[in-house]
Amino acid sequence: MAYTSYKKIDDVGRVVLPKDVREELGLRINDMIKIDVEKDTIVIRKAEESCVFCGKNGSLKHYMGKTVCANCIKQLNNT
Ligand SMILES: [Zn+2]
Structure with missing residues (x-):
């Protein structure tokens, strides 16, 4: 266009x-x-939405105005 x-x-x-x-x-x-x-x-x-930590765009969730992927959520839960 x-x-x-x-x-x-x-x-x-x-x-x-x-x-x-x-x-x-x-x-x-x-x-x-x-x-x-x-x-x-x-x-x-x-x-394009992407994870605030790793920049990937699969399995995204929104938390407190930030976009985070499932992988990073998993890693955060293990810290
Ligand atoms: Zn991530």
Whole structure:
């Protein structure tokens, strides 16, 4: 999908992602996005969830606002 859109930044810095783009990428309310800045370019990607400790993305659980995989939970339980 090639897409160009012009958006205004509001008074608190928000930008609305166009509905077409959200639908194309399967982005829903409360989904996480990842923002990278490369020189003068802002890149917004659909965030892939991963474990806060090991970075893997299998068997994820959420605890106190953090994402942790089952393997790391097991290791934490053994410490
Ligand atoms: Zn992990």
